[in-house]
Structures are given as C-alpha cells and as structure tokens.
Amino acid sequence: MRISELSTQTGMTVPTIKYYLREGLLPEGExxxxxxxxxxxxxxxxxxxIRALLDAGVSIAETRRVLTALDEPPEHSYDLLGTxxxxxxxxxxVALDLNEAERIVSALGWKPGTCDLAVLNEVARxxxxxxxxxFVVPDAVMREYxxxxxxxxxxxxxxxxxxxxxxxxxxVVLGSVLVEPLLLALRRxxxxxxxxxxxxxxx
Amino acid sequence: MRISELSTQTGMTVPTIKYYLREGLLPEGExxxxxxxxxxxxxxxxxxxIRALLDAGVSIAETRRVLTALDEPPEHSYDLLGTxxxxxxxxxxVALDLNEAERIVSALGWKPGTCDLAVLNEVARxxxxxxxxxFVVPDAVMREYxxxxxxxxxxxxxxxxxxxxxxxxxxVVLGSVLVEPLLLALRRxxxxxxxxxxxxxxx
Numbered sequence: 001m002r003i004s005e006l007s008t009q010t011g012m013t014v015p016t017i018k019y020y021l022r023e024g025l026l027p028e029g030e031x032x033x034x035x036x037x038x039x040x041x042x043x044x045x046x047x048x049x050i051r052a053l054l055d056a057g058v059s060i061a062e063t064r065r066v067l068t069a070l071d072e073p074p075e076h077s078y079d080l081l082g083t084x085x086x087x088x089x090x091x092x093x094v095a096l097d098l099n100e101a102e103r104i105v106s107a108l109g110w111k112p113g114t115c116d117l118a119v120l121n122e123v124a125r126x127x128x129x130x131x132x133x134x135f136v137v138p139d140a141v142m143r144e145y146x147x148x149x150x151x152x153x154x155x156x157x158x159x160x161x162x163x164x165x166x167x168x169x170x171x172v173v174l175g176s177v178l179v180e181p182l183l184l185a186l187r188r189x190x191x192x193x194x195x196x197x198x199x200x201x202x203x
Numbered sequence: 204m205r206i207s208e209l210s211t212q213t214g215m216t217v218p219t220i221k222y223y224l225r226e227g228l229l230p231e232g233e234x235x236x237x238x239x240x241x242x243x244x245x246x247x248x249x250x251x252x253i254r255a256l257l258d259a260g261v262s263i264a265e266t267r268r269v270l271t272a273l274d275e276p277p278e279h280s281y282d283l284l285g286t287x288x289x290x291x292x293x294x295x296x297v298a299l300d301l302n303e304a305e306r307i308v309s310a311l312g313w314k315p316g317t318c319d320l321a322v323l324n325e326v327a328r329x330x331x332x333x334x335x336x337x338f339v340v341p342d343a344v345m346r347e348y349x350x351x352x353x354x355x356x357x358x359x360x361x362x363x364x365x366x367x368x369x370x371x372x373x374x375v376v377l378g379s380v381l382v383e384p385l386l387l388a389l390r391r392x393x394x395x396x397x398x399x400x401x402x403x404x405x406x
Binding site for chain 1: 248251252254255256258259285288307308311312313317318319322323325326328329330332333335336337338340341343344346347348349350351352353354355356357358359360361362363373374377378379381382383384385386387388389390391392393394395396397398399400401
C-alpha cells in the first residue's frame with residue numbers, strides 16, 4: 001500500500017508517519033519509483049507499537065532502542081529482560097551508592113550477578129529520591145513491596161511464551177514497558193478503595 | 204538566612220532557587236529590604252521536596268499542585284488520597300470507555316463512588332495502550348497484579364500516620380508520587396532474578 005493508505009488504515013497522519021520514518025522508528029517501505037514506496041502489514045503493526053510506546057511516555061530515543069530489541073532478539077532467553085530493561089533504563093550514574101539498594105533487593109532473591117547494574121542503579125536512584133525528600137517507607141510497607149513485586153515477577157516470567165523467540169521478545173519488551181502505567185493506576189485505585197474502607201466512615 | 208546561604212545549605216544554585224520562586228514552587232522569603240529577603244528552615248525543607256519531585260519525573264505544573272496539596276490539607280482523611288492523586292493525574296479524557304476499567308478494578312474491591320473518575324480513567328488509558336499495541340496480559344498475571352496492588356495499598360493505608368494532618372498529608376502525597384519509581388525498579392530487579400532462576404541454566 002502507499003503511505004496515504006497506511007495513514008488511513010492506522011489513523012496516523014502522513015506527516016507523522018514521515019516523521020517516524022525520518023527518526024528511524026519505522027523501516028523504509030519498498031521503493032516502487034524514485035518518489036514512491038509501498039508499505040505492508042508489518043508497517044501497520046509497527047506503527048501500532050510505536051504509538052503505544054510513545055503514548056506510554058517512552059521517549060523517541062527509548063522507543064528506538066525498544067524496537068531494536070524487538071528486531072534483534074538476544075541469543076539466550078534470560079538475556080531478553082536485560083535487553084528490554086536496557087532499552088528503557090537511563091545510563092548508569094556512577095555517583096550512586098549501590099550498597100543500600102543491594103541490601104533492599106536481597107529480599108527479592110537478588111545475588112551479585114543475577115541482575116544488570118543499570119537496574120540496581122534504578123533502585124538506588126529511587127531510594128535516594130525518597131531520602132532526599134525525607135520520606136521513610138515503613139518497614140512493613142517495604143516488606144509488602146518486595147513480596148508483591150517478587151510474586152508479580154514470578155507470574156510474569158511464568159507467562160513468557162515459548163512458542164517462538166519473537167513471541168517471547170514481544171511479551172517481555174512490551175510487557176515491561178507498557179504494563180508500568182497499568183500497575184501504577186491499579187495501585188492508585190487500590191489506595192482509594194483501601195482508604196475509603198479505613199477512613200470513609202469519618203466523612 | 205540570605206538566598207546565598209540557602210544555596211550553600213541545599214546545594215542548589217541561586218539561579219535555580221530564583222527559578223523556583225518565580226514558578227511559585229517556593230514561597231517568597233521575608234523582605235528585609237527592597238532588594239533582600241531572608242529564608243528559614245521551611246525553605247530548606249521545601250527545596251528538598253521540590254528537588255525530589257522533579258527528580259522523580261514530576262512536571263513543574265504537577266509539582267506545584269502537589270505542594271498546594273501539602274499546604275492545604277483537605278478536611279477529611281479519606282480525601283487525602285484524592286487530593287494527592289488529583290495533583291499527579293492528567294485531566295479526564297472523556298473519549299475513554301470506562302467499562303473495561305470498571306470490570307478490572309472490581310477485583311480490587313472497587314464499587315461506584317469509592318474512587319475518583321480521574322484515577323479510573325488512568326486504568327482505562329493504560330488498558331487502551333496495551334490493546335493498541337496488541338499486548339494481552341495473561342489472566343493469571345492480571346490476577347496477581349490486582350491481588351498484589353490491593354495488598355500494597357492496604358499496607359500503605361495502614362501506615363498512614365495519624366499524629367497530625369500534616370504528617371498524614373506528607374505521607375500520602377509524597378508516598379504516592381515518590382514511591383512509584385521504587386516500585387517499578389523493584390519489579391525490574393525481581394523480573395531479572397526470576398528470569399535468571401527460570402532460564403539461567405540454558406545459558
């Protein structure tokens with residue numbers, strides 16, 4: 001199909017599609033003449049993924065890295081998550097102290113070598129943000145965070161499809177990124193329901 | 204203290220502090236002359252909170268709303284979360300279909316009236332993002348998301364300090380916003396540990 005049909009089918013404007021082409025997010029179509037290219041179903045599919053990532057707040061640069069991870073699956077299954085996470089994790093900040101982060105995540109079953117430094121670094125960054133604001137997570141709440149995240153991860157990893165590397169990569173990469181807004185929104189709903197149950201009768 | 208001492212004590216530059224003053228994030232100091240103002244410990248404390256929120260990816264406009272919520276606690280305890288969430292939740296998108304979101308969150312104990320529409324709307328937006336990308340959360344995984352978020356929220360709400368409204372507001376507002384990066388980072392570590400346990404032996 002031509003770019004105009006691609007636009008009709010996806011609901012995205014031609015300038016937007018051309019922008020994604022220029023940014024290297026969408027692969028070029030097949031040249032049918034010096035000024036025209038034809039596009040296929042894989043372009044429709046790719047545009048959907050691009051839109052979902054950008055709508056989820058993923059930057060253009062991160063989206064490019066996620067798409068590269070989708071196109072070039074790593075050799076080993078256990079590298080999948082590292083690749084997905086690397087695509088959406090800011091670069092290492094060597095100034096951060098990882099000791100406190102290591103202490104916290106040891107409750108997740110973490111041991112040296114079982115996760116990327118970049119992800120551990122994200123924990124350290126989050127902990128530092130809380131400390132800087134003078135916010136202390138009560139021990140009982142932190143224990144629930146750790147236990148819940150471990151259960152969630154176990155369920156997610158048990159659900160990784162094994163029929164093809166492509167399906168596994170897609171599940172892991174998109175599941176990591178796109179599920180984040182859902183989890184945060186569910187937490188807020190649960191907080192309101194729980195708060196209503198505890199304090200609602202005071203109203 | 205003068206603005207230069209405020210800068211020394213917080214490690215923020217004078218232009219940055221002046222920017223926060225102009226943006227209305229930091230209250231004006233007490234005028235000691237037409238060209239000078241003096242600042243106190245509450246300015247130091249406020250600057251720490253501002254920095255933590257901005258570092259957590261909260262926008263200037265959202266930070267202003269969060270700080271307003273900190274300064275003007277709502278009358279009823281159960282309104283705290285609504286206020287905190289309203290400060291960090293994008294405006295309603297009336298085009299979204301809330302039915303699917305309502306169906307999902309009913310498992311959290313949600314009933315009509317127990318949470319703000321804006322928060323429910325966030326769930327609908329997240330679900331739509333997943334659908335648009337063609338990503339299906341397996342049923343068993345979704346059940347774990349719901350059960351875990353309910354347990355997390357119960358632990359968080361049980362931990363709301365009751366010694367003063369200020370302490371409660373601070374806990375709820377900052378806890379909602381600043382804990383989000385921690386939860387997402389813990390999930391990634393847990394995913395890597397869990398993946399390593401399931402697939403690590405293949406390497």
